[in-house]
Amino acid sequence: MSPLNVVVGITGGIAAYKAVGVVRALVLAGHDVHVVPTEAALRFVGRPTLEAISRNPVHTDLYEGVAEVRHVAIGQAADLIVIAPATASTIAKLATGIADDLLGNTVLASEAPVVIAPAMHTEMWRHPATQANIATLQARGVTVVGPGVGQLTGADSGPGRMEEPETIVAAALGVAAASARRDLAGRRVVVTAGGTREPLDPVRFLGNRSSGKQGVAIAEAARARGAEVTLIAANLEVPEPDGCDIRHVSSVLELQQAVTDAAKGADVVVMAAAVADYRPADVSETKIKKDGGDDGLTLELVRNPDILAGLGHAPHDGTLLVGFAAETEADEQRLLELGRAKREAKGADLLAINRVGWTEGFASDENAVVVIGRSGEIVTRVHGTKMSVAHGILDVVVSETTSAAAAADHPKEVEST
Ligand code: CTP
DSSP states (O other), X not given: OOOOEEEEEEOSSTTHHHHHHHHHHHHHTTOEEEXXXXXXXXXXXXXXXXXXXXXXXXXXXXXXXXXXXXXXHHHHHOSEEEEEEEOHHHHHHHHHTOOSSHHHHHHHTXXXXXXEEXXXXXXXXXXXXXXXXXXXXXXXXXXXXXXXXXXXXXXXXXXXXOOOHHHHHHHHHHHHHHHHOOTTTTOEEEEEEXXXXXXXXXXXXXXXXOOSHHHHHHHHHHHHTTOEEEEEEESXXXXXXXXXXXXXXXXXXXXXXXXXXXXXXXXXXXXXXXXXXXXXXXXXXXXXXXXXXXXXXXXXXXXXXXXXHHHHHSOOTTOEEEEEEEEOOOSHHHHHHHHHHHHHHHTOSEEEEEEOOSSSSTTOSEEEEEEEOTTSOEEEEEEEEHHXXXXXXXXXXXXXXXXXXXXXXXXXXXXXX
């Protein structure tokens, strides 16, 4: 990553001493760091420490450097703003846009992405005022890292601890990298995520272990890269992302209807949801009762439509179809063969092959996929957090859709004599 101009805002909480670690990690990673502490922060950590670690002068006073219009210049020059720790009071000021100190002015004068790491006592964090302010900031695109759960300043413990400096820095640099890439601007992307549930009766369903984490990461990453995103959410077990048009579904037939509607005119459809292949032939209107005796129960299942195959085998010019293959096969070659056959059978343009198992894939934060293209060739292999896998898949989507758009603009090269 090329060096960034990073503003680190430090506000007045005991975790301010740990912010020194945030500044140091950013400097060691090669970034130009400008620390803007509040007056309260300087009661916890001294200006000489911050100047030495950041290797830059440290300003707090709104009325110093007026000739160089410092109150807006710092924000205008920033590529990224990290506020760690962010106290309840600072969060409230940011949510309402109060600019009564240098940090408040810097944030308002900047178009850079903002990442905050809240730190406060559990009661303050849980207070509806703080939660409403956090929701306002998230809706505005601010990334909130933490707070972590653990020992607080006193004897108490709970949510409210500032996240560790390395976690904050990794998240902040990820946000900066994504916001620098606006390569999906103007594209409409539909993502399905989660796992379907097929009702048996009013209290039971047939489901699967998909949490929706990978699909949600793809939706978030696509939005961060500038796309207009429709997320079709099937029973997510993770928080819904901001900034996406979210359509809630539960069963396969609901998912099919929602995807069919959303896919019209979409540039990309990513089928990350785990879709049930069968559903009960009959749904009982009342709770199914044991009939007495020790006999088992036989359920009759009927086939569900294959949504991806339906899209893949219909004309879909201009819409790139990306499927997933969830396979338990351990052997690498066999896994690829299964993936190739699945892509072909479904008519997907790209297929991300994903090994799943009792401990792999579902609900975990990490993932590894092999993406294959129309001739079964390996286009990319990506592994890491589900967010980095999401970006790896979108890198392929961008190059596929860009070359398709270029081909449409110049259908053929005509040689003139
Ligand atoms: N899929 C779908 N409709 C279905 C089943 C799957 O659209 N009825 C999609 C999934 O969203 C995924 C891809 O097809 O993008 C492959 O899903 P997967 O569960 O791996 O494969 P199946 O088609 O269900 O095949 P099998 O269970 O036999 O491996």
